[in-house]
Amino acid sequence: MTDQKPPSSRTVLSSMPVVVMAIVAVADVVAGPGVGFLPLVSLGPAFSGLVGGWRRTAVFGLVALVLCVGLGLYDGLFEERRGFTAMAAVAGVTAIGVAAAVMRSRREAELASVRSIAEVAQRVLLRPVPLTAGPLQAAVSYTSAVAEARIGGDLYEVVASPHGIRVIVGDVQGKGLAAVETAALVLGAFREAAHDEPDLVGLGERLERSVARELEGEKFVTAILAEIGTRQEAVFLNYGHPAPMVVRRDGAVDFPRPPAHALPLGLGVHGTEGPKPYRVDFAPGDQLLLYTDGVTEARDDEGRFYPVGERAHLLKDPHAHRALEALRADLAQHSDGPPHDDAAMLLLRYHGHEEGKSVPTG
Template sequence: MTDGTPSANRAVLAAMPVVVMAVVALMDLVTEPGVGFLPLVSLGPAFASLVGGWRRTAVIGLVALVLCVGLGVYDRLFEERRGFAAMASVAGVTGVGIAAALMRSRREEQLASMRSIAEVAQRVLLRPVPRTAGPLRVAVSYTSAVAEARIGGDLYEVVASPYGVRVIVGDVQGKGLAAVETAAVVLGAFREAAHDEPDLVGLGERLERSVARELEGEKFVTGILAEIGARPEIVFLNYGHPAPMVVRGDGTVRFPEPPAYALPLGLGAHGGERPKPYRVDFAPGDQVLLYTDGVTEARDGDGRFYPVGERAPLLKDPDADRALEALRADLARHADGPPHDDAAMLLLRYHGHGDGKSVPSG
């Protein structure tokens, strides 16, 4: 029995042509010549074309043809047409298998090329966040809902600006390439405005204008902005996004809500409350988890949402990356099957401005 891993499955498929031809040869030898097992030798090159290249398929096909001739002579099938029909079957299947192997190789090369392009796009769009920024230690986790995808509609960034460390976590409405394009617009605007705008409200207004120019109809982006300066506090600006989770050094958990709920980015033209900044104490030993709704809306087999607040003890590990990985692994265990939405998490740990009260971290 295999262990179920792709490498084990591939090894089984790689051995299958030899096993099949050996079984067919054995059955042909122990049964009467008239039973008609000989054409089944063509299963060898057929299986070879599933995982091997065209050269391996051709070699297996040649071995199958030699085996077919040997068994045909042994069974005296060349005294009638059955031996030649079996050879034609093996040759035909081998030819088709070689063609299939060539086509699969080309597709694999194209997929490898697309994967490398996606990795470059990921590095440009979702660049690795700095492990330290000002008074912060930072860790990030991103899980895409699309199989094999590296990027999606969730976004995050950390920028050390002249006005303090500025952070964004957001969630674009929708999925697919359109969501990725919108995420690129938001991140590009944030990276530029974070260095130019002296206050967080001005930064948010720049983002609103950029998103409004790019989005059409009722599309929008929920997001939360955060700023950490010289004082032991964090300033939030919330655009319809889930409240951050603040974990104090003593283990207590809070989800500070904004004084007024604002519309997501892109919907500012529809009126409603403008976002108001609100401040939360953020001292050495404290942690803040920013996340998207792919985290809190993940359901288990009974339909229960992920209780992120109850899982705060998982963030006790001194290494920020290991702590966030423990939370991500717990989220994956909680979810019933593959994720239905992208899930981004950004962990901020306050370790002070060189005051010797730092929280150990990776």
């Protein structure tokens, strides 16, 4: 036995004009001319205008008009004004429905154009990370808090520079287009400086200067910079961002934290000491998960935060993208309703040169 799927709301609305006009016609014939059901025939083209195009609405309007004439003759309503009043009601509702359908079609076309532009902006702003970079495999996940949006205020990038693999994950204060603009600024500065600056501290200072020049008021960007070279270690520079999660080859989980708290990008005052770099062992078989607070601050229906450290076992899949997708699905299941903040996750796996680049990444 096959399961019957419930009809979609659009399918139900599409069938409503026929159903409504049939019910009105039957009710009018049964009740007779004294009840006054006839003007309700106009509900047919009214419902058609909700989901159909203007041509479909016009066709249903014509059908409703013919039905109105037939029922009016049957009831003898054209001997008085009621029949003509019902026809005028049907014609008026049909005209309004056609106009509404035309306007809706134009809005849908405009929305499709905006979405197309947004997808291009996404590819420019948040480019796909490389599947492999040196000894690393990479996978990324991004969930926007804005309905049907694909980008927001979170940012990430992986750059293979002459000085090692350099990574940034950040979170812009606020949401909407202003946050997207700031994210574009930070990513542009990072992509340029990642190739030029010989050390991570210099990269961070250059990024701080770029952000400070552009941001106004008390706007800021939390970010974590990472550099993975040839020494089987990761160097971090943390600007007020959640600590990364390191999953060791044996399954042990660690959240290495900076030696001292540092302000986010954009809040650094002249003369204030920036963050100190700190090093963490990162060897073949280890995994590094960088994320934004949209992950750790996601709450379930009882108000509990998402325990990302307890979910490290979900990253066991040999395909990096499938592993990260499993973590993302678990995060969505944990959350109570739609996300309240953007959530970005960047997974880096140290597979080592000796294991080659034949390892699939999904």
